[in-house]
Amino acid sequence: MDKIPQKLVKSLMELGLLESEAKIYIALTIMDHAEVKELINILGLSKPNIYEGLRMLEEKGLVVLINTRPMAYQAIPPEIGLEMLLKTHLDAKKEAKKIFSTLDKEEFVEKSSEALFQVYGEKSIDYKIKDMLNSATESVFMISSFQYLKYIKNLSKNLKFDITIFSEGNPTEQEINEFFANYEGNFQIISEKNAINMYSSKITNPEEFKEYKEALSMFEYRNMMVLMIDDSEIMYVLPFSQDTLSAFNTKNKSLITLMKLGLKNISHQLAEN
Template sequence: MIVSEEFLSKARSAFDLNEYEIKTWTALLSRGKSTAGELAEISTVPRSRVYDILESLTRKGYVLKKNTTPIRYETVTPEDALKSARKNAFANAESKASELEKVKSADAFKELEKFYKQGAEQIKAEVVGLVKGRKNIHAQLRAMISDAKKSITIVTTHQGLQRKAKHLHADLKKAKEKGVSIRIVASVEHASHVPEEIRSIGDLKKAKSAARFVIVDDKSVLFMMDDDKNVHESYDTGVFVNSPFFAKSFEQFASTHCQSMEKL
C-alpha cells in the first residue's frame, strides 16, 4: 500500500496520531479487517510495536478488537473515527484544563509569579516615553498627580504656572485633600503673579532660573525639553521616566536648591 507522506501528515494532525499509529490505521482502513501480523507486513510498522499501537487505536475509538482466533482488528468508518477524535479532543482539553487548575497551587507556579513580578517591576522602573503636545503633557500630569501618594514637586515657568492653575488646579486640590505634600517652584517676578487658585495648594518658592519638570513620590519624573517661550504648544515635548533612582536624584537636587529660594 503506497500512501503519500503529505496525506499521512495531514491525517496525523487531524486525528492526533503518531507516525506508527497513522501507518497502522491507514493500513487497516485499506483492508477493512486484519490481524496484527498482516498489518505489520503492509504498514512497515515493526511487529513488536503493532500490538501496542492497535491497543492505542482501540482506546481512541478508531479500531474494534474482535476476540477471534487469531485476534482480528476491524476499523470503524472515517465518520465514526472523526466523532471519536472530537470526543477525545474535548476529553483531553478538559483533562488539561483540570491539570492547569492544579498548577495554581503548586510551588513552581508561585515561583513563576515571583519571577514575573520581579521582571514587571524591572520593566516598570525603566519605562521612558516621549509625550508630545501640551494637551498630552497635561493629560500625563493629571495621571501622575492622581497616582501620587506622598509628594509632588512642580518646577515651572511663569507661563507654566498660569497653565497649571487653569488645567491642573482641581487635580492638585484633590491630591492635597488626600494628604499629598505639594511644592511648587516657579520663575515668577513677584508673588502677585501667582494665580489665586494655586496659592492655597502647597509650598510656593521663587525660582532663580527657568526649569520645567514634575516629580511624583520620588518614583517618576516628567521633564520638558524646551523653554515654553520658544516652542509652540503643539510641539512642546516632555520625557516621562518611571525610575525611583532617577526621580530621587531629581528630588534631592530640587530640595537642595529650594532651601535658598525665596517664598512666594
C-alpha cells in the first residue's frame, strides 16, 4: 500500500508497535474499517502476520472487532490511539524506575567493583565526573587541565583537595589561583612545557630522549584528567586528540593503591620543578 507514509510507520514503531502492526493500524485508520482479506491484499503481508498483528493491536486496545463473519476490524481514532501508546510507555517507565530503586545494589557491587570500565563520549564522561564528585565524602585528588576545574566549583569546602593543573598561558596562573582562593588543600600549577621537560629529562639515551619527548608533545593536555575520590574510585581521561573522548574507571582497590602511589609521586615531582 503506497499511501502509507514510511515516516508514520517509523513513528509508530518508536512508540512500541511492530512494523506489521503499524501498517495494519494505519491502513484501518485510512479505510475506517476493513475485512481481514482486504488487509492481506492491500498490505501484501502474510495471513499469519495479519492475524497476529490484529490480535496484538486488539490487545493494546487500538482496534476492535466489528464483525465475525467475515472478520472485520475498525481502528480507534489516532488522537486516542497515540495517547494510549504514549501512556503505555510512561507507565512502563514509571514501573521500571520503581523496580530499579528496589534492586539490591550490594549483590552487584561485590562482583563488579573489581572491574576496569571504559567510559566513552563527552556526555558519559561528564556524567561520571559529576557522579564521582557528588559521592566524595573525604578527599578529591586531581591532575588535569583547567577545563575540569568547573566540576569542583560547588563542592563542599570540607573535602581534602590535592589538585595539580596543567596550564599554558590561557588561563593565566593568577586566574587559577583566584579560583583556588576559597579552598583549602594542596594546589599547584604546572606548564605543559615544564611537564614534558621533567619527564623527558629522566632519560639519558639521546634517541630515547628524542622519541619520548616527541611522544609527550603529542599529548592533548586539554583533554587529560586523573580524578580520584576518597582513595576508593579513580577515573583517567586519556590525553589524546580524538573525535570521541574516552576514559578508564575503576574501584579496584589494588589498582587504586598502585595508581595512587604513582600519581602522588608525580604530583610531588611536579611541585619540585
